[in-house]
Amino acid sequence: MLKNDLILRAARGEKVERTPIWLMRQAGRILPEYREVRAKMGGFKELVESPEFACEVTIQPVDHLGVDAAIIFSDILVIPEAMGLPYEMVEKRGPWFEKTIQSASDIERLKVAEADDVRYTIDAISLTKKELDGRVPLIGFAGAPWTIFSYMIEGSGSKTFSKAKKFLYTEPKLAHQLLEKITKSTINYLKGQIAAGADMVQIFDSWAGILSPDQYREFALKYIAQICDAIDEVPITVFAKGAYFVRKELGELNCNTIGLDWNMDVAESRVLIGPSKTLQGNLDPCVLYAEDEVIVEKAQEMLKAFGPQRHIANLGHGVYPDIDPRKVKLFVDTVKEFRF
Amino acid sequence: MLKNDLILRAARGEKVERTPIWLMRQAGRILPEYREVRAKMGGFKELVESPEFACEVTIQPVDHLGVDAAIIFSDILVIPEAMGLPYEMVEKRGPWFEKTIQSASDIERLKVAEADDVRYTIDAISLTKKELDGRVPLIGFAGAPWTIFSYMIEGSGSKTFSKAKKFLYTEPKLAHQLLEKITKSTINYLKGQIAAGADMVQIFDSWAGILSPDQYREFALKYIAQICDAIDEVPITVFAKGAYFVRKELGELNCNTIGLDWNMDVAESRVLIGPSKTLQGNLDPCVLYAEDEVIVEKAQEMLKAFGPQRHIANLGHGVYPDIDPRKVKLFVDTVKEFRF
Numbered sequence: 001m002l003k004n005d006l007i008l009r010a011a012r013g014e015k016v017e018r019t020p021i022w023l024m025r026q027a028g029r030i031l032p033e034y035r036e037v038r039a040k041m042g043g044f045k046e047l048v049e050s051p052e053f054a055c056e057v058t059i060q061p062v063d064h065l066g067v068d069a070a071i072i073f074s075d076i077l078v079i080p081e082a083m084g085l086p087y088e089m090v091e092k093r094g095p096w097f098e099k100t101i102q103s104a105s106d107i108e109r110l111k112v113a114e115a116d117d118v119r120y121t122i123d124a125i126s127l128t129k130k131e132l133d134g135r136v137p138l139i140g141f142a143g144a145p146w147t148i149f150s151y152m153i154e155g156s157g158s159k160t161f162s163k164a165k166k167f168l169y170t171e172p173k174l175a176h177q178l179l180e181k182i183t184k185s186t187i188n189y190l191k192g193q194i195a196a197g198a199d200m201v202q203i204f205d206s207w208a209g210i211l212s213p214d215q216y217r218e219f220a221l222k223y224i225a226q227i228c229d230a231i232d233e234v235p236i237t238v239f240a241k242g243a244y245f246v247r248k249e250l251g252e253l254n255c256n257t258i259g260l261d262w263n264m265d266v267a268e269s270r271v272l273i274g275p276s277k278t279l280q281g282n283l284d285p286c287v288l289y290a291e292d293e294v295i296v297e298k299a300q301e302m303l304k305a306f307g308p309q310r311h312i313a314n315l316g317h318g319v320y321p322d323i324d325p326r327k328v329k330l331f332v333d334t335v336k337e338f339r340f
Numbered sequence: 341m342l343k344n345d346l347i348l349r350a351a352r353g354e355k356v357e358r359t360p361i362w363l364m365r366q367a368g369r370i371l372p373e374y375r376e377v378r379a380k381m382g383g384f385k386e387l388v389e390s391p392e393f394a395c396e397v398t399i400q401p402v403d404h405l406g407v408d409a410a411i412i413f414s415d416i417l418v419i420p421e422a423m424g425l426p427y428e429m430v431e432k433r434g435p436w437f438e439k440t441i442q443s444a445s446d447i448e449r450l451k452v453a454e455a456d457d458v459r460y461t462i463d464a465i466s467l468t469k470k471e472l473d474g475r476v477p478l479i480g481f482a483g484a485p486w487t488i489f490s491y492m493i494e495g496s497g498s499k500t501f502s503k504a505k506k507f508l509y510t511e512p513k514l515a516h517q518l519l520e521k522i523t524k525s526t527i528n529y530l531k532g533q534i535a536a537g538a539d540m541v542q543i544f545d546s547w548a549g550i551l552s553p554d555q556y557r558e559f560a561l562k563y564i565a566q567i568c569d570a571i572d573e574v575p576i577t578v579f580a581k582g583a584y585f586v587r588k589e590l591g592e593l594n595c596n597t598i599g600l601d602w603n604m605d606v607a608e609s610r611v612l613i614g615p616s617k618t619l620q621g622n623l624d625p626c627v628l629y630a631e632d633e634v635i636v637e638k639a640q641e642m643l644k645a646f647g648p649q650r651h652i653a654n655l656g657h658g659v660y661p662d663i664d665p666r667k668v669k670l671f672v673d674t675v676k677e678f679r680f
Contacts, residue, residue, distance in 0.1 A: 159499075160625075160626075160657075160660065162625075162626055162629070162660050162662075165624070165626035165629070166626055166629035166630075168626075169626055169627060169629050169630035169634060170629060170630055170631065209603065211603075212602045212603065212624045212656075213603065213605055215624070242549075242603070244584055244585075244603075245584075245603055245604070245605055262552045263549065263551075263552065263553065263582070263584075263585055264585070265553055265585055284505070284552045284555070285500075285502075286500075286502055286505035286506055286508075286509055287509060289502070289505070289506035289509050289510060290506075290509035290510055291509075291510065294509060316552075317500075320500065320502050322502075
């Protein structure tokens with residue numbers, strides 16, 4: 001049914017003719033086509049909550065960049081909102097929560113979200129799946145429990161996430177209660193995405209690198225493992241940015257693919273993670289600011305470092321919004337044209 | 341002459357009776373005594389530029405926390421200013437530069453700073469050295485060239501430092517020219533600090549973790565190595581936050597001590613760095629938010645992980661300003677009372 005299933009085959013460790021590629025944050029501000037639609041539509045959240053818009057911008061990078069997968073246009077913070085903590089996206093400042101979690105009763109008041117509580121994204125997936133018509137696989141996603149937890153405690157982004165970390169140290173039992181509720185909600189949500197047509201899902205642990213190795217094992221990895229164990233319908237990718245210190249443990253997760261950020265040495269990561277996972281990544285997103293020759297050279301270096309199989313090419317972080325889309329396309333084309 | 345030289349002996353790998361301790365950012369907002377003096381004095385920069393004030397707050401943590409070293413109250417950004425790029429410290433937002441470096445002529449216009457261009461800090465060191473009267477060693481410091489470079493290009497703090505990284509990719513030759521000027525200025529400055537009485541110096545590479553391993557080797561490590569090679573008067577510590585991927589190379593620097601952040605596993609770091617360096621760190625700064633028992637337990641765990649020799653206890657990052665000074669003192673006391 002899928003005309004291009006390279007990414008799914010790479011994720012499952014099946015042989016591929018060439019390395020597939022998609023980009024984190026490919027649907028969004030880098031594309032003039034996105035900015036055009038968005039200018040008509042209003043705030044970021046209205047866009048996330050409109051299945052038609054989400055569908056349109058999800059497909060744009062498939063049309064304009066030629067990537068091998070679409071990823072549904074949404075936000076990891078739909079889960080806290082579905083659980084009872086609404087957020088706003090403040091222009092140039094990022095997410096902001098009016099209420100945050102401070103106490104046991106705050107946690108009790110939260111509901112375990114069902115996929116239906118994020119109906120707009122589920123609908124966007126059904127619609128996109130239909131519109132894509134099998135051209136490429138559609139990736140669903142959710143935030144990892146620790147990253148979602150940190151926003152629910154902190155109420156916004158932070159350089160140190162010290163409030164969230166403080167909560168782990170001072171209220172470990174409550175922290176686990178909250179993480180369990182988030183984990184259950186996330187499993188429900190991802191299962192809903194898969195039922196609606198997602199061919200693959202990715203868990204984003206954006207703030208993984210903030211925790212100490214011990215804390216990461218206790219408060220983060222354990223819940224990612226629960227999600228991986230609960231999902232067996234489609235391939236799963238885990239991207240724990242900055243969590244270099246648990247690469248060995250990431251390799252033991254019941255998932256298919258581990259995302260690497262640009263700090264992580266490819267050969268070392270392969271040794272730590274082992275041969276049975278596909279690796280995703282990990283070009284430094286800033287390479288796309290460079291001259292064309294440098295982009296081609298660095299992209300090819302990266303491909304050689306990963307080797308011809310069990311690799312999904314990507315950046316080591318979301319694409320930065322001020323990157324020239326022509327440069328992004330050059331990266332995509334370089335990967336697609338490369339042969340070992 | 342020094343009544344307590346534990347830190348210097350630990351840095352040189354000589355035997356110590358107990359593990360010495362100091363804290364990054366120990367002189368500053370955590371202490372009510374600092375906030376009291378500061379309330380009378382005005383902005384942060386005026387304080388940095390007043391030798392009497394800098395001396396007073398440098399000695400406060402020795403009096404009130406009982407640490408085994410003082411570190412001169414100053415800022416890494418005095419170097420860009422001495423080179424010709426003045427900065428302001430904006431309350432709650434951090435540093436801000438009116439002019440930034442964009443072109444070859446911008447770099448040509450910069451001077452190589454002499455220690456005398458940062459006279460106020462040199463004077464603060466002389467004065468503090470006298471006032472300390474040999475109670476504990478006095479640590480001098482500077483930013484690492486890459487971190488200073490990133491502020492000079494970016495003009496302020498940043499989540500991604502993408503302008504600075506873009507400059508490395510698009511203008512590598514100019515980047516090296518600027519890094520060389522910064523390196524020369526830093527050597528002059530550190531030599532001036534040592535001549536004025538600094539017993540030990542630390543190089544802070546705060547944004548080390550932003551670069552890819554290749555970029556770190558080419559644009560950062562090389563210049564840190566030049567500084568280490570130029571300074572042989574006193575022990576040097578290199579703290580490259582987030583640069584876990586070059587720990588082996590850090591172990592080959594001509595310095596005495598390598599600082600570890602709280603993400604870095606102690607045993608693994610020892611293997612990578614080798615036996616001939618003292619290690620400094622690395623308690624998660626957020627542990628100091630925890631209950632007393634947790635602080636004691638985590639501090640003792642840390643001490644055991646490092647072992648009795650070649651360790652200088654510290655946090656894995658600067659102490660956060662809202663930590664209760666009583667908790668900081670508990671950490672210091674726990675280290676000082678511990679015996680292997």
